[in-house]
Amino acid sequence: MSNETGLPLTPSQTVGPYFTLGLTPTGHEAGFGPLITNEIRGEGEPITIHGKVFDGAGKPVNDAMLEIVQADGDGRLDTPGFIGFARAGTGEAADNSYTFKTVKPGPLRSGEAPHICMIVFMRGMLLHAYTRIYFADEAANSNDPVFSRLPEDRRETLLARRAETAGGASYEFDVHMQGDRETIFFRHL
Amino acid sequence: MSGKRLSAHPAYTYPDYKSSALRGPGREPVDLGEPGAKQSSGAGLESRASLAGRFKAGELDHDLTRSARRGGEPLGERIAVSGRVLDERGNPVRGALIEVWQANAAGRYRHKADDHDAPVDPNFHGAGRCVTDGEGRYRFLTIQPGAYPWQNHHNAWRPRHIHFSVIGDSPISRLVTQMYFPGDPLLDLDPIFQAVPAAARGRLIAHFDLGLTQPEFALGYHFDIVVAGSGATPRDDHGSSAK
Numbered sequence: 001m002s003n004e005t006g007l008p009l010t011p012s013q014t015v016g017p018y019f020t021l022g023l024t025p026t027g028h029e030a031g032f033g034p035l036i037t038n039e040i041r042g043e044g045e046p047i048t049i050h051g052k053v054f055d056g057a058g059k060p061v062n063d064a065m066l067e068i069v070q071a072d073g074d075g076r077l078d079t080p081g082f083i084g085f086a087r088a089g090t091g092e093a094a095d096n097s098y099t100f101k102t103v104k105p106g107p108l109r110s111g112e113a114p115h116i117c118m119i120v121f122m123r124g125m126l127l128h129a130y131t132r133i134y135f136a137d138e139a140a141n142s143n144d145p146v147f148s149r150l151p152e153d154r155r156e157t158l159l160a161r162r163a164e165t166a167g168g169a170s171y172e173f174d175v176h177m178q179g180d181r182e183t184i185f186f187r188h189l
Numbered sequence: 190m191s192g193k194r195l196s197a198h199p200a201y202t203y204p205d206y207k208s209s210a211l212r213g214p215g216r217e218p219v220d221l222g223e224p225g226a227k228q229s230s231g232a233g234l235e236s237r238a239s240l241a242g243r244f245k246a247g248e249l250d251h252d253l254t255r256s257a258r259r260g261g262e263p264l265g266e267r268i269a270v271s272g273r274v275l276d277e278r279g280n281p282v283r284g285a286l287i288e289v290w291q292a293n294a295a296g297r298y299r300h301k302a303d304d305h306d307a308p309v310d311p312n313f314h315g316a317g318r319c320v321t322d323g324e325g326r327y328r329f330l331t332i333q334p335g336a337y338p339w340q341n342h343h344n345a346w347r348p349r350h351i352h353f354s355v356i357g358d359s360p361i362s363r364l365v366t367q368m369y370f371p372g373d374p375l376l377d378l379d380p381i382f383q384a385v386p387a388a389a390r391g392r393l394i395a396h397f398d399l400g401l402t403q404p405e406f407a408l409g410y411h412f413d414i415v416v417a418g419s420g421a422t423p424r425d426d427h428g429s430s431a432k
């Protein structure tokens with residue numbers, strides 16, 4: 001898979017402070033509603049995932065955009081009609097939290113723990129960052145080929161914590177950009 | 190390959206871009222290191238999930254000169270922006286979703302966080318989207334955006350630009366960038382543009398193209414976009430983007 005003759009990539013730039021206009025429109029202006037929402041519909045246990053994005057000073061970021069990519073409850077990416085992609089901003093809620101409504105994914109392969117790919121964008125970051133959400137209540141984490149090899153003192157940063165609420169199962173997942181609790185980000189670029 | 194990719198992109202942070210200091214990750218990203226993956230990301234969800242072809246844009250969503258009219262036409266110079274989305278091998282990325290947003294001709298965004306003292310244009314919203322065709326091609330009609338001040342440093346002005354978001358084959362193809370205009374004197378002064386490695390900066394500047402101009406209506410600019418992803422993805426794998 002040599003890429004030596006490949007075309008050079010287009011460089012990334014920050015999403016900036018005004019991304020809601022094009023990427024997470026609320027639909028009240030000009031009939032330009034959201035094409036991609038914070039919701040994924042498919043087979044599986046309905047869950048919410050919520051949390052905040054903290055900057056290096058420990059302050060919640062109010063203009064981050066998060067995208068998630070995942071399989072459905074059967075661990076499938078290609079179930080007809082299923083789109084395992086959603087997007088949420090942190091600027092809508094008063095406490096600057098984000099929320100996704102989705103289904104708990106199944107493992108993509110046997111031996112893997114269920115997980116979600118999360119892509120983090122924000123004003124002040126020139127290149128998006130990739131992380132993963134694993135579920136704290138999954139015994140399979142300890143054998144997952146990726147999770148189990150991560151540095152022990154940092155892997156907890158990828159665990160979403162489950163709570164049972166009136167509205168169903170809810171997982172909390174915060175993202176820390178810097179500091180002692182800095183989330184593990186993965187190299188893909 | 191990862192070194193090559195890194196050389197195209199700015200780092201997460203850049204000292205002259207002040208707000209980046211507290212926002213980019215403090216540590217180096219971690220390699221996935223999956224067994225069976227020849228490179229860092231060859232077999233994971235990030236390269237297997239297929240996103241192209243999943244989204245449809247509205248009929249007028251690509252035409253920002255018409256999509257938000259309220260009894261009048263937007264002010265400013267009309268432009269057509271067109272190009273192709275390609276992967277690193279030069280293959281067209283079909284069904285890629287391109288979303289754009291921008292300031293109006295006066296340099297003002299239709300956004301509650303924009304307090305620049307310049308007029309809002311009631312007939313211009315500044316957001317659009319379209320899906321690439323079988324050759325990876327896209328086309329927008331819009332208004333030449335204006336430059337505007339921002340508070341990064343004394344007398345800081347952003348060069349005229351259009352924000353682009355591209356959803357291509359898979360999560361590792363994901364790109365958010367900004368398209369600039371040739372000859373803009375503000376490019377040399379802009380920390381966001383200057384954060385890009387020097388050799389790669391020119392790829393963010395559109396080319397004027399008379400052939401794309403729509404006579405008697407709009408000037409044409411050409412802007413191709415190359416995204417990562419497909420070249421490293423096994424196309425016959427479960428969940429691949431073959432359709």
